[in-house]
Amino acid sequence: MLLKHALAVVTGGGSGIGFAVAERFVSEGARVVISGRNAEKLQRAAEKLGENALPVVANAASTDDMQRLYQTAVGHFQCNVSVVVANAGISRQTPVRETSVEQFSEVLNINVGGVYSTVREALPFLARPASIILVASLAANQGTKNFSAYCASKAAVVSLAKSFAAEFVDLDIRVNSISPGVANTPIFDTLGMSEAQLLQWSNVIPMKRPAEPAEIAAAILFLASDASRYMTGTDLAVDGGMSGISPF
Numbered sequence: 001m002l003l004k005h006a007l008a009v010v011t012g013g014g015s016g017i018g019f020a021v022a023e024r025f026v027s028e029g030a031r032v033v034i035s036g037r038n039a040e041k042l043q044r045a046a047e048k049l050g051e052n053a054l055p056v057v058a059n060a061a062s063t064d065d066m067q068r069l070y071q072t073a074v075g076h077f078q079c080n081v082s083v084v085v086a087n088a089g090i091s092r093q094t095p096v097r098e099t100s101v102e103q104f105s106e107v108l109n110i111n112v113g114g115v116y117s118t119v120r121e122a123l124p125f126l127a128r129p130a131s132i133i134l135v136a137s138l139a140a141n142q143g144t145k146n147f148s149a150y151c152a153s154k155a156a157v158v159s160l161a162k163s164f165a166a167e168f169v170d171l172d173i174r175v176n177s178i179s180p181g182v183a184n185t186p187i188f189d190t191l192g193m194s195e196a197q198l199l200q201w202s203n204v205i206p207m208k209r210p211a212e213p214a215e216i217a218a219a220i221l222f223l224a225s226d227a228s229r230y231m232t233g234t235d236l237a238v239d240g241g242m243s244g245i246s247p248f
């Protein structure tokens, strides 16, 4: 068991990659706090995870919510937090000519501000050693038509992981990011993309299929566990070959 007795916090743990991470962490012996904004979704997820999971409704972009989340986590399980997965995020189509600065900022506020709050408010509650994993995206390094806000937000997440890693290296706190390519999760339900567009994306993946959330969770488990103890400030690509293999 790679995470025996560990207490982990997974933001956005009610669905998709976050839920798969929580499921894998529990199977590896961890106690897990999952968060999100939708109480019913979180409750259903926690019931599936069993008694070692605690749902806490919290907006990752709210300092107050995140402080309350960590206080609740530590109070409930009576130990400090040794793994934080800053996974909560949204994706939107934001064509420049139709997207106001306010709409652009909303994506940045959740995807970047939310990660910042998740990490900053964790600090007083962290065990030593601790591992923090920020969920970025392949989109951090690839300009994508109609997704400038999302791409910029994920580039910022990769950058934050490196600066956090530098700031916390002497505190025995490791920070890495992970960049999935395309994973089969509910995030696509919100994008207003046609089946044909999604199929087109799948066809350019060298492995010719999207990832299952469990495949991303396996890589996050590696970064969370002692198996990666000599890694900090790294971005790990888990993308079926998309970032490393030319389509030609």
Ligand SMILES: NC(=O)c1ccc[n+]([C@@H]2O[C@H](COP(=O)([O-])OP(=O)(O)OC[C@H]3O[C@@H](n4cnc5c(N)ncnc54)[C@H](OP(=O)(O)O)[C@@H]3O)[C@@H](O)[C@H]2O)c1
Pocket: 011, 012, 013, 014, 015, 016, 017, 018, 035, 036, 037, 038, 039, 041, 058, 059, 060, 061, 087, 088, 089, 090, 091, 110, 114, 135, 136, 137, 138, 179, 180, 181, 182, 183, 184, 185, 186, 187
């Ligand atoms: N799926 C992919 O292809 C892919 C690829 C690269 C990166 N990613 C990244 O992976 C992460 C997880 O996404 P997913 O694909 O698993 O999609 P998902 O199922 O939609 O998961 C996102 C989760 O984040 C939560 N969330 C959103 N905004 C939040 C906020 N302000 N505060 C707290 N929780 C919030 C959502 O719950 P509530 O709605 O209840 O708040 C949801 O459970 C995201 O950061 C995404 O950008 C996904």
